[in-house]
Amino acid sequence: MDQFDQGQMAHLPLAVQVISSTWARDSHDLFDFEAHHLHTKTFTVLQSMVCVRNDTEVMMMRENSSMPMGSDPLLRIIQKDGYFWVDKASPSTSSKKLWRVVRDSSAGHHLTEGDIIKLGRFKFKVRQLGTSPLAQPELRLDDANGACCPASLDHEALAATLCRICLLEGSTEEDPLISPCMCKGSIEFVHLGCLRYWIRGRLNLTDGATGGSYFYRPLACELCKAIYPTYVTTGSERMPLVEVPKTTPPFIVLENLVRDSQQHASRGLHVHSSGAQVPTMTSYD
């Protein structure tokens, strides 16, 4: 419900102009370009101040002055060493997390890896910008650091070991047995090919004319609930456990930032190639 045209943190003259625009409708922390009744105010800030909001009313207050009942601190501006700073959002300060509003008709914003963006009510982290001709998406989530599972190279030792999916025994170079989760005993091993077949059925990954755009999410073992590793190695070769389509650069990898456990199912990576004609990013909403 709030947005600031933050003045440049100018050296001279020693003032910051803050323009606030508020509106009554709840728009889930997004700037509402369609709001008709904007309450706009301009403040000239000459010293450290705290900006607070009470409904659509925005006020600029001296630091340490007592806030009116029910008001919400938005922004803390600090004057220090001849500069003005916006205090970074943290539980101990009075600043809210600030977002830059990017309107599609404007010059836009040049994305870099690590940026957090909001599209509609979803938040994404820019994990990777693949621009070089040989780049492929790195399938890695923040909390699952690209774990790797080595396939056993000792096929003789596994000659009598059963695969828990197909119930056939034996491991070969083409289809090695792997131990991808915490399961032990008679269900410890599975053929790489059998596991991939099972995953393919769960993930709905489609090849085809999308330039290799897809939604990747890590899957867990249904028995022990351990997340399957992202990669497997056979000898010196490392490959994604999931058989993902080849992605045409340039592409972007966006990680869903999930707020609560209810959205757990949507956790994952949107791999989006712009090397082919595909729907615009806003279609993720």
Ligand SMILES: [Zn+2]
């Ligand atoms: Zn098998």
Ligand SMILES: [Zn+2]
């Ligand atoms: Zn398991």
